[in-house]
Amino acid sequence: VLGALADYVGAELSGSICADLQIKDLATLDAAEISDLSLFSSNKYRDAATRSRAGAIITTRKLGVLLPGSMRLLYVANPHLAFTNISYLFYPSGALQPGIHTTAVVDPGATIGRGCQIDAGAKVGRAVTLGSNCHIGANVVIDCGVSIGDECIIGPNTSIRNALMGSHVHIASNACIGGEGFGFVTGPKGVARVRQLGRVIIGDNVEIGSNSSVDRGALGDTVIGSGTVIDNLVQIAHNVQIGRNCVLAGQVGIAGSAKIGDNVYIGGRSAICDHVTIGSNVRVAGGSGVMRDAVDSEILGGYPAVPIRQWHRQTTGLARLFGRCGQQAP
Amino acid sequence: VLGALADYVGAELSGSICADLQIKDLATLDAAEISDLSLFSSNKYRDAATRSRAGAIITTRKLGVLLPGSMRLLYVANPHLAFTNISYLFYPSGALQPGIHTTAVVDPGATIGRGCQIDAGAKVGRAVTLGSNCHIGANVVIDCGVSIGDECIIGPNTSIRNALMGSHVHIASNACIGGEGFGFVTGPKGVARVRQLGRVIIGDNVEIGSNSSVDRGALGDTVIGSGTVIDNLVQIAHNVQIGRNCVLAGQVGIAGSAKIGDNVYIGGRSAICDHVTIGSNVRVAGGSGVMRDAVDSEILGGYPAVPIRQWHRQTTGLARLFGRCGQQAP
Amino acid sequence: VLGALADYVGAELSGSICADLQIKDLATLDAAEISDLSLFSSNKYRDAATRSRAGAIITTRKLGVLLPGSMRLLYVANPHLAFTNISYLFYPSGALQPGIHTTAVVDPGATIGRGCQIDAGAKVGRAVTLGSNCHIGANVVIDCGVSIGDECIIGPNTSIRNALMGSHVHIASNACIGGEGFGFVTGPKGVARVRQLGRVIIGDNVEIGSNSSVDRGALGDTVIGSGTVIDNLVQIAHNVQIGRNCVLAGQVGIAGSAKIGDNVYIGGRSAICDHVTIGSNVRVAGGSGVMRDAVDSEILGGYPAVPIRQWHRQTTGLARLFGRCGQQAP
Numbered sequence: 010v011l012g013a014l015a016d017y018v019g020a021e022l023s024g025s026i027c028a029d030l031q032i033k034d035l036a037t038l039d040a041a042e043i044s045d046l047s048l049f050s051s052n053k054y055r056d057a058a059t060r061s062r063a064g065a066i067i068t069t070r071k072l073g074v075l076l077p078g079s080m081r082l083l084y085v086a087n088p089h090l091a092f093t094n095i096s097y098l099f100y101p102s103g104a105l106q107p108g109i110h111t112t113a114v115v116d117p118g119a120t121i122g123r124g125c126q127i128d129a130g131a132k133v134g135r136a137v138t139l140g141s142n143c144h145i146g147a148n149v150v151i152d153c154g155v156s157i158g159d160e161c162i163i164g165p166n167t168s169i170r171n172a173l174m175g176s177h178v179h180i181a182s183n184a185c186i187g188g189e190g191f192g193f194v195t196g197p198k199g200v201a202r203v204r205q206l207g208r209v210i211i212g213d214n215v216e217i218g219s220n221s222s223v224d225r226g227a228l229g230d231t232v233i234g235s236g237t238v239i240d241n242l243v244q245i246a247h248n249v250q251i252g253r254n255c256v257l258a259g260q261v262g263i264a265g266s267a268k269i270g271d272n273v274y275i276g277g278r279s280a281i282c283d284h285v286t287i288g289s290n291v292r293v294a295g296g297s298g299v300m301r302d303a304v305d306s307e308i309l310g311g312y313p314a315v316p317i318r319q320w321h322r323q324t325t326g327l328a329r330l331f332g333r334c335g336q337q338a339p
Numbered sequence: 340v341l342g343a344l345a346d347y348v349g350a351e352l353s354g355s356i357c358a359d360l361q362i363k364d365l366a367t368l369d370a371a372e373i374s375d376l377s378l379f380s381s382n383k384y385r386d387a388a389t390r391s392r393a394g395a396i397i398t399t400r401k402l403g404v405l406l407p408g409s410m411r412l413l414y415v416a417n418p419h420l421a422f423t424n425i426s427y428l429f430y431p432s433g434a435l436q437p438g439i440h441t442t443a444v445v446d447p448g449a450t451i452g453r454g455c456q457i458d459a460g461a462k463v464g465r466a467v468t469l470g471s472n473c474h475i476g477a478n479v480v481i482d483c484g485v486s487i488g489d490e491c492i493i494g495p496n497t498s499i500r501n502a503l504m505g506s507h508v509h510i511a512s513n514a515c516i517g518g519e520g521f522g523f524v525t526g527p528k529g530v531a532r533v534r535q536l537g538r539v540i541i542g543d544n545v546e547i548g549s550n551s552s553v554d555r556g557a558l559g560d561t562v563i564g565s566g567t568v569i570d571n572l573v574q575i576a577h578n579v580q581i582g583r584n585c586v587l588a589g590q591v592g593i594a595g596s597a598k599i600g601d602n603v604y605i606g607g608r609s610a611i612c613d614h615v616t617i618g619s620n621v622r623v624a625g626g627s628g629v630m631r632d633a634v635d636s637e638i639l640g641g642y643p644a645v646p647i648r649q650w651h652r653q654t655t656g657l658a659r660l661f662g663r664c665g666q667q668a669p
Numbered sequence: 670v671l672g673a674l675a676d677y678v679g680a681e682l683s684g685s686i687c688a689d690l691q692i693k694d695l696a697t698l699d700a701a702e703i704s705d706l707s708l709f710s711s712n713k714y715r716d717a718a719t720r721s722r723a724g725a726i727i728t729t730r731k732l733g734v735l736l737p738g739s740m741r742l743l744y745v746a747n748p749h750l751a752f753t754n755i756s757y758l759f760y761p762s763g764a765l766q767p768g769i770h771t772t773a774v775v776d777p778g779a780t781i782g783r784g785c786q787i788d789a790g791a792k793v794g795r796a797v798t799l800g801s802n803c804h805i806g807a808n809v810v811i812d813c814g815v816s817i818g819d820e821c822i823i824g825p826n827t828s829i830r831n832a833l834m835g836s837h838v839h840i841a842s843n844a845c846i847g848g849e850g851f852g853f854v855t856g857p858k859g860v861a862r863v864r865q866l867g868r869v870i871i872g873d874n875v876e877i878g879s880n881s882s883v884d885r886g887a888l889g890d891t892v893i894g895s896g897t898v899i900d901n902l903v904q905i906a907h908n909v910q911i912g913r914n915c916v917l918a919g920q921v922g923i924a925g926s927a928k929i930g931d932n933v934y935i936g937g938r939s940a941i942c943d944h945v946t947i948g949s950n951v952r953v954a955g956g957s958g959v960m961r962d963a964v965d966s967e968i969l970g971g972y973p974a975v976p977i978r979q980w981h982r983q984t985t986g987l988a989r990l991f992g993r994c995g996q997q998a999p
Binding site for chain 2: 114132148150152167185188189191193194195196199200201202206220222229242244262264283284298300312315322326327
């Protein structure tokens, strides 16, 4: 069957490989046995790859030359992508079990598309619209007026209100979409809450991780463009606008009214200040705090964030000035 | 009706405006039409204000002179506050629908004030006290002994235990109030949990955001003073004491036994170390890590946090030392 | 009864104390009355201890000499541990009320050990295994196939899937265990999700705080060793491996495939980069960002993290260079 897998992803076989080999599962380099297919995609794992007993290993021609000639390799241009595509052959997504659990509470004024699965304890409010083939997890709460497209998955214990979302959106567990934005104004009687009236608009193919919060807009809307993926414990404040195909890693925070272009990658634990504008194709290193606008394709790092090469100069320069061998010992 | 709105917030009308103009809604400068009222409160949005087709715009006299003389302006001292007050005229808070949903589980030993709305799947334990006109969201879990004042709102999927709170408290969705503090002591048999016996005491008019955690005290209590507002994904550890009218932005973390005065503003993503004491009227810039005590009215920034002017000198100085034009190229 | 308490923890009594004194409760130094036992464990609280009206105070001989000779002291080597042990005498853990609430939804294919308490609205899926004497909180969602050992406590509104855990594991409220890892690969058709197939393996005596997320592994597993304790709002990404008896404070983030040894302490708000390896007995100061491997027993601080003494030299050196008295004023 190996030959069929190779064809499926357009791979070439190394000389030492037999296209008849039976591949039964996928495994890491360390754990793989003769019937497993594995992945070697970074120099860092060269030792593990050399020792691996995998039946075959997907890699690139360039990485392949690092391994003994006797190893059974599938050469492709993008091993991660090929491996991912094969993983869906081995582990197709679980089939939905359409129907509404008897303990779910679905308002009669909600519109539920065909093929939807609504799990135990879920609440679906008045005037909610669900497209077809959605999976609403246990104890999810969807407030009145929310609109959800086709083939969306909402994880258990997630809360959604004031939101419109496209199709193929996945929201993980314990997330909160559409809560009140954090807007206050100081008046003579103390702090007054600014009335939040906007929505959260989510495009197609968006992912939002567990324990993440996306607040509704104050007057305008909070917008997350199609194809954008967001990790766990991320905070998206009111009126943030995020473009298409962005990647926001874990614990990122985007403050109110910040504007982010397309194809922006933001490393874990980074923060973007309120009202800041970030162009397209920007990269932000993990842990950064971006306090100023960034033009297209800038690469930033540090707190406060500066161009990444400058940040590297600063951190290595600091280490030189005050490092172990310096005369600045305490 | 514009004249009535102006009277309501004590605004003066610019010369070009007609008090008879019908205002039907609120909108951003970009989206507003002739029947909408909009807000111009910062120089940053001058272009949008100039282009706006809003029927009228609330602003200050000072900002107003930046706009063409033909624009229809309402002058007030604090445009945000005026706009907020008007927003409550247009969008009054939703009326409660008093009653207990049939799928909610309310212990017979709980005391529920009049006018409360308890949504589907909520659990209210033994000896819980709810004041009048509270709204308990779907799937909220309130453990035995919790006391909640009047007109409180608890968002869906939030968990509350070991807590006493005043009136007009709003807790958003998926928050956790009163969990066990993170206290461990190392003994001969490894790590032992320190028994947590305290409570969370929350004053009046407090707001707590979604996915935030407030732990109970170990022996004494964790305290959040009246009028304090807390954003999403904030961590308040055991025995923290926060004064009145503080503002804690998103992803802030306050470590165990830290003490914070009144009117303290803590920017997003900042952290306060354990056992640190922060005076009143202190300001902490976003992203800071405060590792030492701060006296009243200090303004801090950086990690570790220093007086903000020193932090600015440090960051600009670093950029000068190792910046683009320097001779320290990598 | 004081004599009995002293015997229980092996304490010596100071001269001024009477072994017959009745101790009825535990309290902080400030709040304690004559019938209370209190704790004095750090020089920082010397004033409070001197003023305390506690019936008796647990402390060390070394701290005891700081107090007036008339105070009633119990001398032990580790006051925190002694106080913790006594606290369990005064406040034994609440007894379980075995049984499944009528509104819980337990799949007939689940195996429930004896003595378990399953609260209102909890969902327990097919092929779930619960050991004996577990407490599953209200509205918890446990997906099919999860295995949980004996005497585990799962807090309200927590979601668990793709996980195997040992005994005496405590998971707080609103946590998410076993969600999909954040793995994407860029292909010609945009961002494709990497199929996540691994599990979360949790040892014995593990604690995980509220609003924390632990993702399942992609191919291999995410592993948390026995005795490790994790605070609130912590992110553990896919394929992270954490050893035994580690302590991760609030808002820590561990990125994908990072490997952490035994007895590692990570201060609040610190982050460990993906694919980084941290040895055993490492200490990481709060707020750090660790971007490189660390050998056993290293002590790191800063962003990017460096050896802690170097970090202190850097921060004090920076303050000297650009501090108040310098000539670099803005």
